[in-house]
Amino acid sequence: MQEEFAQTGVTMHIVHGCLVVPIQIEISDEAMLEIQTEILENVSQTGVQGVIIDLAGVDILDSFLAQAFLDTGRMASLLGASTVIVGIKPELVSALIDLGLEFKDILTAITLEQGFQKLRPFIKPEEETAKETSGDFEGEPAEREQPDDDAADEPEEESQEESLVEDEA
Amino acid sequence: MRPKLKRFKITEEVDIAKVIFAAEDLARMAGFNKTSQCMVATAVSELARNIFLYALKGEVRLRILEKNDQSGIEVIALDKGPGIRDIARVMDDDYISAQGLGLGLKGVKRLMDEFIIDSKRGRGTKITVKKWC
Numbered sequence: 001m002q003e004e005f006a007q008t009g010v011t012m013h014i015v016h017g018c019l020v021v022p023i024q025i026e027i028s029d030e031a032m033l034e035i036q037t038e039i040l041e042n043v044s045q046t047g048v049q050g051v052i053i054d055l056a057g058v059d060i061l062d063s064f065l066a067q068a069f070l071d072t073g074r075m076a077s078l079l080g081a082s083t084v085i086v087g088i089k090p091e092l093v094s095a096l097i098d099l100g101l102e103f104k105d106i107l108t109a110i111t112l113e114q115g116f117q118k119l120r121p122f123i124k125p126e127e128e129t130a131k132e133t134s135g136d137f138e139g140e141p142a143e144r145e146q147p148d149d150d151a152a153d154e155p156e157e158e159s160q161e162e163s164l165v166e167d168e169a
Numbered sequence: 170m171r172p173k174l175k176r177f178k179i180t181e182e183v184d185i186a187k188v189i190f191a192a193e194d195l196a197r198m199a200g201f202n203k204t205s206q207c208m209v210a211t212a213v214s215e216l217a218r219n220i221f222l223y224a225l226k227g228e229v230r231l232r233i234l235e236k237n238d239q240s241g242i243e244v245i246a247l248d249k250g251p252g253i254r255d256i257a258r259v260m261d262d263d264y265i266s267a268q269g270l271g272l273g274l275k276g277v278k279r280l281m282d283e284f285i286i287d288s289k290r291g292r293g294t295k296i297t298v299k300k301w302c
Contacts, residue, residue, distance in 0.1 A: 028182055060189055060207060062214035063273045091203040095211040099276035 010035055012042055016116055017123045018050035019043060019081070024057035032065060036072045043081045050119035051076045054112055056087030063099045073106045082122040084108065086115035175231045177217075179248075185217040188229045192244065199233045199240045200302045209242055209300055212280040215273035216246035216296060224250020224293065234299060241282075241301035249293035256286055 009025050019042050027035065039051060053069055055061070061069075073083035084107035088096070096103075109115040175195070177188040192213035196206040213229065220227035227248030234241040253259055259274055274296075278284040281298040288294040 026186055028186070030182070060193070060210045060214055062189075062211050062218060063276060064218060089207075091207045092211075094204050095208045095280060098208065098279035099211065099215075099273065100279070 010038070012038065014046060014048055017048060018052050018116065018119055019046070019048045020052045020054065020112070022054040022057065026059075027065060029064065032068045036068060036075070039072055040075055040079065043076050043079045047080075049081050049123045050116075051081050051083040052112065052115045052119065053083060053085045054087045054115075055085060056089070058087075058092075059089070061088070061092050061096060063101065066096060066099065066101050070101070070103065070106055082107065082119055084115045084118050086110065086112055173232070177229045177231070178226070179217050179220045179229060180226045182221060185214065185221055188217050188231070189214045192231055192242070195231050195233060196242050196300075199242050201242070201300075205300065205302070208280045209244070212277045212298060212300075213244055215277050215280075216244065216298070219273065220246060220248045220250070224248030227293075234301075239301055241299055243297065243299045244281075245298075246296045247293070252290040252292055252294055253286075253288040254290055256288055260286075 009031070010021060010023060012019055012021050014020070019039065021035070021039055023035070025031075039053075042048070043051060051073070053072070055069070058065075069085060073085065076083045085103075086109045088108065107115075107118050109118050175191060177191065178184060179188065189210050193206050193210040196209040201209060213231070217229050220229070227246065227250065230243075230245040230247070232243045232245075234243050260278065274286070277296070277298060281300045283297075283299040285297040286294070287296075
């Protein structure tokens with residue numbers, strides 16, 4: 001994965017259960033396809049349910065690039081992740097409309113923050129994701145069930161102990 | 170004064186990026202606002218990409234236009250590629266090319282103010298577009 005980062009120059013991070021992909025470079029067609037592959041590999045490997053593609057660093061979006069990002073979003077949705085495209089520069093909007101690109105089946109937002117908000121309904125609460133990814137799958141569920149039993153037992157034990165103490169006294 | 174013509178050979182992918190930036194620069198110099206600069210640059214991107222994809226090589230020419238106190242930009246995309254078989258069909262709103270990218274020519278027409286296409290099968294294609302400030 002490190003090599004892929006070096007190739008495309010795009011560093012992807014998982015934040016709040018979403019794969020965040022900041023596009024800051026001028027992208028060649030080849031790099032675009034690599035980025036697409038990398039996003040999909042990341043989604044399938046980590047099981048993230050949200051992808052945020054941040055285009056704040058992109059000055060020109062022609063039909064090829066825009067279509068490639070839209071396709072990536074559609075592909076990610078086949079893997080169970082919703083995609084939101086954020087940060088499209090306002091001056092690019094007219095050109096995108098003139099190109100006749102349809103953004104209707106993809107989420108968009110102005111800022112990264114709003115992108116997270118739009119993805120929220122599609123993502124499990126952060127706590128759950130955090131627990132699931134914190135590892136130790138074998139021990140945890142068992143431990144989690146036991147405290148309930150203990151909690152039910154404890155008062156009795158305590159009262160027994162107390163009564164013993166009282167008896168001794 | 171006749172504004173200088175800039176020629177850009179398109180033979181490899183990196184040439185597309187070069188001509189896009191040159192077009193954006195020239196559009197700014199001609200006095201286009203940010204949105205229109207992006208429209209010009211996007212149109213140039215589509216034209217240059219078409220050359221690269223369909224004709225493999227060709228040329229894009231950029232020029233600042235001046236007419237009656239109005240300035241603009243002219244873009245000519247030239248290639249000796251396979252040509253376009255049925256221009257009317259390509260420019261039809263329902264047309265989608267094999268690559269699914271729609272050739273982008275309809276988009277270019279919408280992005281610019283003037284659009285002239287001359288294409289002969291097996292001879293090549295010349296597309297001239299203009300946009301005024």
